[in-house]
Amino acid sequence: MKVVLKNLTKIFQSRNGNGKEVIAVNNFDFEIPDGKLIGLLGPSGCGKSTTLFMISGLLKQSSGQIFFGDDDVTNLPAEKRGVGLVFQNYALYPHMTVKQNIMFPLQNQKMPKAEIMQRVVEAAKLVQIDELLDRKPSELSGGQQQRVAIARALVKSPNVLLLDEPLSNLDARLRLQTREEIRRIQRDTNVTTIFVTHDQEEAMSISDLIVVMKLGVVQQIDEPQKVYDNPVNLFVAKFLGTPPINVFRGKIENKTLYIGDEKIMKFDHDDQEVYVGIRPEGFIVNDKGVLSTKFVSREVMGRDSSVVSKSDASETPIIRSIVDSDKVINPDENGMVHFDIKPNKIFVFNRETEERLLSGVNTKNAEEAPVAETPVEETVTTEEIPEVVDASEAPVEAPKKTTTKKTTTKKTVAKKTTKNAEEEK
């Protein structure tokens, strides 16, 4: 069943009565397609759980509407929405056995006993806990409790399955295993599933679509890989990826991008101060590389290793770049290492708005191709810019205008693109 959120907003009144309001969720507008697994991703306090609880009906929205399929459930109480909710700490009733826990929702519906038993066993088999039906929750491991909680949510055949931080209470090993399990169960039941997490890896690994939120405002909604490859702003770029993206202070001058005083590449945009984000895997060690940083150390991680270095232009205290384990790093006489940058791993953001700037999107150069068709390679092959792309490097996927949400803080990009598009016509 698809879930449609229309301008969903939640405002909390301040408790001490000073009239201050906190906008926990601001104008959430999204149609969640049927049978998909959606990850709501964001740091603490970004409103992702609030959104989940509003969909469940446990929290009342301040404004906006929620539809399940074509039914408006905005004013329906939680018990009538037919959602399954798995709580962060599972909320299994400790005094009931696994079986009693799973059958509890069905008993509320006054279902015949035989049917209840049949469905309980079915649900238990689905999450592979049919051996544990007579145990108490306290006798189960965290992962098993998690499965019981999912079984309890699924047993009543919910319209939508909601999971609140489903993996946060599990240890690292179990987390990997359980997230695969959640993916499998979701595929088996094909129930529209929304889960909340602050762990970007978790969200990216199993979601069909991820929704990145910040301070109640949706930043970007897209397939995980696309969000990673094309962050709409600095926040999204910083939030996704481990090790995190390296951020430098830079500038655009004469259609050229600088980090510090070093020319990095051709970048067709108005002159301005910018932030430059470079993914750790975007560095290529090259003694004649365009970017030089002070070598600090090398951390070995087995499969690859990371070079830790410093730069005055860096926003982050250290720069971390991932290189092959067998790559020899030779800092020069000044202790500097030099890198070339993979063009598809470098993102430029306006210094003030922190919005993504795309090469070729320029109000003065309206005749240039619109964003969607501008291949990044084009800009880096200009003669004065050193060659940075290996021949083996996969072609860069052109940045596409996806389902990004336009908010007040994003005016620059949004306006420019629309203007461009208009002028093109």
Place this chain on the structure above:
Amino acid sequence: MVDSKQQWKAWLYLLPALILLAVFTVYPIINTVRISILEGYKPLAAIGGERYPLGIGNFTKVISYKGFTTCLTNTLLLCVLTVPISCFLALLVSVCLNSINRLGKVLQTIYFLPYVTNTIAIGMVFAMMFNIVGLKQVNVAEYLSTGGQYTIYNIYTDVNGEKWGFVAQSWGIINNLLQLFGINPVNWINSGGNINGGSSTYVANIAVMVVYIVWNALPFKILILLGGLQSVNKQYYDAAKIDGTSRVRTFWRITVPLLSPMLAYVIITGFIGGFKEYSSIVGIFGEGMGPSGNGSLQTIVGYIYDALKTDSYGTASAASLILFGIILIVTLINLYVSSKKVHY
């Protein structure tokens, strides 16, 4: 673990408490057992060096004493009546208190007030509330013509042939309330007067005691249960709500089981307190332990105090040990039952 060389320090710190416990708890317990098995023990003579033979005479004396059955019945009756009522009411009040947001703290304080008030003082207030003071002489014809509706007692005819009688004149608030509903005032606690053919009944006395003990026991129980309720994870209720659980079902299937450790504690301590009932009766009926001091509401603890007053240390000790035995058995039964029903 503390280093064994340092252990003497730990003992040193514990010493003050240990000395007090030894002097005022351990020694009296041992002494009680000793005195209870000495025949004809007299404290002053004992100090003088007199020796007493061992025997179970004190116990047989207590059990064969005809008043002891009254003590036992009263104590058991009060326990059986007050513990379930007070526990149920406390559960009800604490669930209600827990579910209101405004005034919750204020009400909590109000409900807790009886706990910090002196038992005897509350007893005197209750005695006033349940009071019925004297009779009012009325002219029967006049009283009936002015719409009097209460029973007229002891009607007599005077020399002029006029009929006179007595109507109960209640000043206690409880009887005032009853009068408001047109119910005859009840002689709750006073034995005097000629109402209803004489003294107040045993049932009325017990009723007063039950109301008083329940009211007095509520605050502590509410405190414990409210604490338990507040520590219950709200997500259980959210989960129940999502699954469309009715309020009644949520209460019985989730709240009560999750609260069962506190309920067990409250019930067990309730029984223990009930078996030690004494001061509340003194508070209302005075040391006579009954209307006009007839001792009809005497309890086991009351019996022990009376024995001490008459220097019968042997019987007092024996009665104490009997009471200890009863409480021990009841508590063991409680624990056995709760081990089946309580979910820790």
